Amino acid sequence: MDIKIGLLGCGTVGGGVVELIRMRADKIAAMTGLHPVITDVLVRDPDKKRNVTFEHELLTTNANDIIQNDEIKVVIETIGGIEPAKTMILAALRAGKHVITANKDLIALHGPEIMEVAEQEKLDFLYEAAVGGAIPLIRPLKESLTANEISDLKGIINGTTNYILTKMTESGANYEEVLREAQELGYAESNPSSDVDGLDAARKLTILASIAFGTKVSLDDVKVDGIRSITAADVAYAHELGAVIKLLAVGKDDGHALYLQVRPTMVPKAHPLAHVNDAFNALFVHGDAAGDLMFFGRGAGSLPTASAMVGDVIETLRNMSMAIPSRFRTGPVTTKAVKKGSPEPLRYYLRMHAKDRPGVFAHIATIFSNAEISMETVLQKRAHDNQAEIVIVTHETPSGSIESAILQLNDLNDLLEIKNVIPMEKGDA
Ligand SMILES: NC(=O)c1ccc[n+]([C@@H]2O[C@H](COP(=O)([O-])OP(=O)(O)OC[C@H]3O[C@@H](n4cnc5c(N)ncnc54)[C@H](OP(=O)(O)O)[C@@H]3O)[C@@H](O)[C@H]2O)c1
Incomplete structure (x- = not known):
């Protein structure tokens, strides 16, 4: 039996979904007893040249051709952003259609509201593609690992910043130069803020943390630092210290509170995350x-993202063929306190410019000693104009101590500028 599917949006991801459903329709029919057919496709501009050619599908600019079409049982949303995607998804659910989306922005901000409607209507609302592209993350956290208390999430979940940091590491070029190249190649948007300021990773962390820790997490709970402050000098020092710089999303549940951060981090080259490159x-x-698990793969792209979305389509068709309404509670189950900062002591890299005169380093050392911070590595180089560049790597230090030392360093007359402070990962996962 044919199952009619409506597609909202047909860009990079939507085009991949059309292609993959066409390629696998017979296999899906053999697996589920239901044969998926995309019948209607919503776009803004029907005359636009696309990577996919349309055969029997109707291209439309009117969402109601899909939402109010009673023959369509499943809607796939690949428009992105909050509106009109949110209104269309809610209308589709209220019209009795299962919904599949890749829209991380919408889920991070309005996920609970939409999931509640899906639960009331006893419909599937699936979003495996919203985090990690092709990598199965949502379903393992929601199903396979639910016998666990999950304490840690740590990863690289934004491809654009990982591409920029990888290229900076490989070429030694500055952030601005690599960003410009990434924009020319289409790896970064003309307004790159959502990626480079860490917001995209924070939204994805919100989604993962709410599932993994079984609690309500909002975007404001995440302490976010992006990669704009990372310079070629920091990348070179990272290399000298046996590390690479990565933008990590970190979630920890220590049993009392949650700690959620997105931050550039020096990752030792021996650490598996140091080898996760490009996109x-x-x-x-x-x-x-379960102990430690690592998930790795393509975090974006047309077919990789479609792989996760079509996996959700198959799940929905299986549920439909067995008349199973949305199988599991999707909403948060508890409320946990959220704290800023890092729950465990970390090593920190500090790069500073100071006046190149006797006694400056002694002052810095006194401040570190007063804050009970011990130094693991010190590098001092003459910068220019009687300035010295001082790089200090601390031993493991509580985040409060490093914040207190930074406040005191800022008051030191001979210290001209703290150029960067970057936490360092331990050597293994
Ligand atoms: N790209 C990736 O690798 C990737 C990976 C994971 C998740 N995602 C998520 O997948 C979603 C889609 O991303 P994408 O890269 O495929 O975006 P995209 O290439 O910009 O495609 C968006 C599509 O939506 C249509 N559209 C936009 N506004 C519309 C409106 N008001 N009414 C009707 N149609 C509208 C566009 O129509 P026109 O074609 O006529 O302009 C286009 O076909 C986003 O939520 C994104 O976060 C993307």
Whole structure:
């Protein structure tokens, strides 16, 4: 039996979904007993040249051709952003259609509201593609690992920043230069803020943390630092210290509170995350029963993202063929306190410019000593104009101590500028 599917949006991801459903329709029919057919496709501009050619599908600019079409049982949303995607998804659910989306922005901000409607209507609302592209993350956290108390999430979940940091590491070029190249190649948007300021990773962390820790998490709970402050000098020092710089999304549940951060981090080269390059994504998960797990793969792209979305289509068709309405609670189950900062002591890299005169380093050392911070490595180089560049790597230090030392360093007359402070990962996962 044919199952009619409506597609909202047909750009990079939507085009991949059309292609993959066409390629696998017979296999899906053999697996589920239902044969998926995309019948209607909503776009803004029907005359636009696309990577996919349309055969029997109707291209439309009117969402109601899909939402009010009673023959369509499944809607796939690949428009992106909050509106009109949110209104269309809610209308589709209220019209009795299962919905599949890749829209991380919408889920991070309005996921609970939409999931509640899906639960009331007893419909599937699936979003595996919203985090990590092709990598299965949502379903393992929601199903396979639910016997665990999950304490840690740590990963690289934004491909654009990982591409920029990888190129800076490989070429030694500055952030601005690599960003410009990434924009020319289409890897970064003309307004790159959502990626480079860490917001995209924060939204994805919100989605992962709410599922993994079984609690309500909002975007404001995440402490976010992006990669704009990372310079070629920091990348070169990272290399000298045996590390690479990565933008990590980190979630921890220490049993009392959640700690959620997106931050540039120096990752030792021996650490598996140091080898996740270009647009690849990876996520570490620690569960009390499962131990450490690592998920790795393509975090974006037309077919990789379609792979996750069509997986959701198959799940929905299976549920439909067995008359199973949305199988599991999707909403948060508890409320947990959220704290800023890092729950565990970390090593920190500090790069500073100071006046090149006797006694300056002694002052810095006194401030570190007063804050009970011990130094692991010190590098001092003459910069220019009687300035010295001082790089200090601390031993493991509580985040409060490093914040207190930074406040005191800022008051030191001979210290001209703290150029960067970057936490460092331990050597293994
Ligand atoms: N790109 C990736 O690798 C990737 C990976 C994971 C998740 N995602 C998510 O997937 C979603 C889609 O991303 P994408 O890269 O495929 O975006 P995209 O290439 O910009 O495609 C968006 C599509 O939506 C249509 N559209 C936009 N506004 C519309 C409106 N008001 N009414 C009707 N149609 C509208 C566009 O129509 P026209 O074609 O006529 O302009 C286009 O076909 C987003 O939520 C994104 O976050 C993307």
